[in-house]
Amino acid sequence: MSNLMIAIMATLAYFLTYGGNWLFGQCMIERPIVVGMVTGLFLGDMKTGITIGAALEAIYMGAVNIGGATSAEPVSATVMSVTFAITAGLSFEQAVTLAVPVGLIFNSLGKIFILVSNFFAPAYLKICERGDGKALTRLILAAWFTMYAIRSVIIFCCIYMGVDAVQLFIAAIPERIMNGLNVSAGMLAAIGMAMLMKMLISKENIVFFFLGFVLYTYLNLPAIPIAIIAIVLAVVIGVIDKSILDTKALAVKGGAAGVSEEEEFFG
Amino acid sequence: MSKMFDNLSPEDRKMLNRIYWRSFMVFAGPAGTAYGQSPGFTNSIMPALERYYPEKEKRAEAMVRHMPRYNITQNVGTFAMGLAAAMEKQNAEHYGEYDPSGIPAIRTSLMGPMSGIGDAIYWGIVRCIAAGVGIGFAANGSILGPILFLLIYNIPGMLGRYYLTYLGFSMGENFIKEAYESGMITLLTKCAGIIGLMMVGYMAASNVTFSTILMIPVTNAEPVSLQAQFDSILLGLLPLSLTLLCYYLMKKNWNPNKLLVLLMVVGMLLGALGIC
Structure with missing residues (x-):
């Protein structure tokens, strides 16, 4: 050429x-x-x-x-x-x-x-x-x-x-x-x-960097299995956090309902 | 997903599909610092403007209205386009009843949060997985590397772009606000960070190479390799320390270009002096 x-x-x-x-x-x-x-x-x-x-x-x-x-x-x-x-x-x-x-x-x-x-x-x-x-x-x-x-x-x-x-x-x-x-x-x-x-990076998630690192250096895993492990971990943590969120939302609602009942009672 | 959009007429769908396809060239013609990517945004929502404003004067007014600076991560920006289409429809039906300058204002208020979500999901997770898998194959010269990279990034990208066009049109502005207030966005960003960081850890381990060839002389015995000592502490100790050092310097607001030049010079010196 x-x-x-x-x-x-x-x-x-x-x-x-x-x-x-x-x-x-x-x-x-x-x-x-x-x-x-x-x-x-x-x-x-x-x-x-x-x-x-x-x-x-x-x-x-x-x-x-x-x-x-x-x-x-x-x-x-x-x-x-x-x-x-x-x-x-x-x-x-x-x-x-x-x-x-x-x-x-x-x-x-x-x-x-x-x-x-x-x-x-x-x-x-x-x-x-x-x-x-x-x-x-x-x-x-x-x-x-x-x-x-x-x-x-x-x-x-x-x-x-x-x-x-x-x-x-x-x-x-x-x-x-x-x-x-x-x-x-x-x-x-x-x-x-x-x-x-x-x-x-945040304070909570920095540990996952090290996990990804050692999965390669010690277990020699390729990218796809590491991505799957990462997704599984993220979903598990997400589901747990979601249920905490739901409980919180329920508590707030319950609290608000309690107040209004009281108001009705006194009213 | 499809049930959510049952109330849309065939004309609505046709219009939204056209907005979806036009949105691919949203960043093709930037118009400087003042307007940013707004020409591309206006061009994307033209099917809506042409449909709701058959009169040229009203259409021109709407086009000028959308000129303020626009920039949202491409794959989620179609939400703002769908939303703008819905609001222009409202404005056309009740023309003159309220101030239409609120339409681009809402778009502007969406730019920060939507780009935040878009960057976290598409730059943070999807691209990290795509690059991790792609580089793994491509390092050996396999054509699967670039192909998998493109597929893993673009399939979620195009799906997000498509559904968000519809979602913006049918859900409206409160959707994003509610998603923020319920904590769902924070949760999503957190999960994105976990996946992204694990892939970065993997890529750092597989792509950063840094080892020493120094030998420690021992009296009356074979010299000991310094690298073997490092390996016995932790495999990849040197690349890991180097990556963390770079992260630390960058967090101290070092310019990445300064860092690039510094590493080049240090690497040259270490190699030339026979340390590495």
């Missing part, structure tokens, strides 16, 4: 997954695990794409777009690391570590796009004042296409110019640094997990 062909295929994967995600109800096709597969498929090595995607998914687990606030941009990070792994001969660990700076740089680019979206506001208002529903749909689609097409052009340029440079750079890395890359690639997933913990 020529550099031009590589850049076109990678950009196509980027546009379809990133743009498609927001056109089709945030269906998660923008997550590294899917982006890796699609990029790999387009570049003729799906297996590499899937394994790198899985590693990046763990790192970027906590980086979700909630209310437009993101900490990293996983899509360009995944597309680039998978592309350079397949075409420029990056090892798995190198590709995973490369993703980090890419994700940071493109995240600041994303912030610019949030600003750019302000320019569409007057047009939206004008259409609403006309009461034109069809024009509204058309403008949304046009704005969507413009935003993701511009992003795609930037990705295209980076990959087109980057393939040769990355190849030269990789050949020049000494072995000690390579070992360092391997170590940091393994450690980075801790951040994704920490971000999720920050979102989910």
